[in-house]
Amino acid sequence: MSAEQKSPQQSAIDELYDEAEHWNLNTGEETIHAKRLGGNWRKIKWLSASVWILMFIVPYLRIGDRQAILFDIPNRQFHILNMTILPQDFWMLSLLLLFFALLLAVSTALIGRVYCGYFCFQTVWTDVFTWLDEKLEGSPPKRRKLDKAKLDFTKFRIKFTKHLIWLLISALTGISFVAWFYDAYDLWSDIFSLQAGSTAYSTIALFTAGTYVLAGYMREQACFWLCPYARIQGVMVDNTTLVPTYDFKRGEPRGRIVKGQSEDERTTGDCVDCKQCIAVCPTGVDIRHGQQEGCITCGLCIDACDLVMEKLDRPKGLIRYESLDVLEGGENRPLFKRPRVWVYGLIMSAAMAGIGYGLSTLDALELKVIHARQPLFVLLSNGSIQNKYTLKVLNKMTKDVPVTITATGPEGLILVDADGITAKHGKVTPRTVFVRVPKSNLKGETTPIIFQVEGEISDEVFVGTRMSVFIGPKY
Template sequence: MDELYAEAHHWEVNTGGETIHAKRMPGKWRRIKWLAASVWLIFFLGPYVQWNGRQAVLFDIPNRQYHLFGVTVLPQDFWMLSLLLLFFAILLAVATALAGRVYCGYFCFQTVWTDVFTWIEERLEGSPPQRRKLDKAPVDARKLRIKVLKHAIWLVIGFLTGFSFVAWFYGAGPLWRDFFVGGANAAVYASVALFTFGTYLLAGWLREQVCFWLCPYARIQGVMLDKSTVVPAYDVARGEPRGRVKKGDLEETRTTGDCVDCNQCVAVCPTGVDIRNGQQEGCITCGLCIDACNAVMDKVGRPRGLIRYASLDELEGQSVKPMLLRPRVWVYTAILALALSGIIYGLSTLAAIELKVLHERAPLYVQLSDGSIQNKYTLKILNKSETDLKVEISAEAPVPLTLMGAEEPIAVKHGEVTPAIVFIKIGRSDLDGERLPVTFVATTQLPDGTQVSAERENAFFGPSR
């Protein structure tokens, strides 16, 4: 318990009492961080990608249609969304189990936006010491000009974030047409305003405080790690005891470890933690401390890797279990495969029309004056295409039947469910039992000439023999 208290005592947790101005240093992990962050360009540019004359990906909530390139998903097929959410949730768990908060460090929108905001801050205000000096300086014309320009750029980025988000749901073209002339609805303006000031507040002001106190993932990621998880780690055995490098020191007479106590690993950390005190809540696994430490090791002529991606087992000199021998990897992989298979199956089996058949229960059947038996059915035809269709209905059974109520094609509007009532009549002499299978078939022709159909089996009921 004393050891745990001592370790926690050295954790660096900034509670918002000071603004962290992280130093920027070039390096391998900084380049990877920028490349990973560039994935978010899809968020801004995606709404402008066209597919067959319309926006390639459009979540059309008012019309309850979700267009994904050549596929249109309706609410009836939204079970695939559950599988998609499950897929990404498990993928996040896999990434955390294998490499800690790697999502936070490289892909999280909060981390990426904060990185962009602080990059702008550095371009305008200078290095971290210069920024701290400017913050403490009295307000004059120069400070006011720099601060106003910085916050204006932050607000513009926030506005573009909100505008791009709404474009995925409203349509990029219609949004540009309606937004600036007051033609959009109140929900559009409210959403853009919320994202504008939310982005400005979270990425510009709260920054790492979101990672510490607001993000639920930061609270649960600790239970996903184990001794085999690879995270940025300080090699205590190699680095301690720390000591400054002095001119004239000889390697063979050196009594200190490789850590020269330069604090560059702390200076570049976007959350202000000292990785030398062990893995802690504030570490977002971005690897920037590795770049800083490697640069210092190069200068003092010592091997790289004092801070590196490593597991606790590796640092303790224990054998590292291969990834494929870890049970949790197999469990996660199986869940991912099942979820992905379900999504692929759902997308591949989407049809232009869907048919459901409801049998009338009261009465179950009616005997007509000619002795034949009649059953009543309610058909529900869902048009998943983007155009109105004319659907023809037919029915099949092992015995001759007469279908009534579907002599003419049924007009079905796109994206809607159209009900239709039909009757089936079968001669009493043709019934050899109380129940007979009946198959309804809905057939239509799409605008491109493609013939599509949907089938649904039901039952025909009659009196007992």
């Protein structure tokens, strides 16, 4: 179609396309070699990333003769410091997950994708891998040149070393992960003596391959196209959220510095279009187009821009953490006027309270009572009614405990076969017992009965109770 024939609608559509002309879909055709500069946010990023060192160290800490934190799946016990959590306490895990899910939500509502930018393993491991890129292959232009160069001995040596170190880090990541579920010291000897189970080997292999591929090759592509949290968090951001923002009012119209021009004669905005913000971006976005899906809000562009502004003697903060409301001249709504923060906060406190309640009431001895259903009751030859119960005594302590079982309920009840039970530590000890009650003492079809288990370890008495019913014939 020629320009003369254009209908108004068509021109409007063309305008839309013109606006989107800068739009560049990053689908990984080009490896992003980001420049590394220093700065405050860079320091914070290293600091927050260093929390992950715990993952490599903690499995080697021990309390007494066992690992301080061990998620022992084959034995169905989680040891966390002095606590032992059994599958019966797993409802707390769901509250913990709820808490962290909402922590992610509330932090995103306040300061954007801060998790992505500073803490996510994808970001952290990619950061370490690209740091190795820089150390071994040099600055971004050198890296691009090396990528294009023919494979000769030098290139092979550099690439081989890099991939070897990548693989070593990946393997260490896999082994460290497994060490949380496997005695860490045994793990190392078992791995090399081929004694570790197939689950351990396959998990290590999976994590090694995963780390190598995700941090070495996929990198920002994982954030763009794989990670669901990136998309979810995108919709949690609102006008009041603090995110790295380019102050277009100050920066535009952008333009290069004209030599010899004094600051007073300047007709352009503060942005000198040096593109340093793009050069340092680990996901390759241009922050000057505003908040976008590729931005993991890591703040590295802020560092880069501040560095340039400092050199030019212009005020820092052309790119800074700012909310859309403030940028457009408004005021930031105070925290207490943001209902989302309130709702998130309430749910989080509820989850925490639940966990607190759970941890404070972790009984050392727990009793479960299962009433036999077939038959519900039996008439004995002396006229008593007999009920059968399976008692399950759960001992969460680290030692076996001899326990006594008592029952209180209908008058004249006799508890049979409940003697001599030793509750094995970390296990459920079952026992079938019988309760006999003279028929004349029963007032109705069902009568409440309370079982109690009592055990003593080093002068401390632990008690667990459980209510059940005694069932008799109909009247």
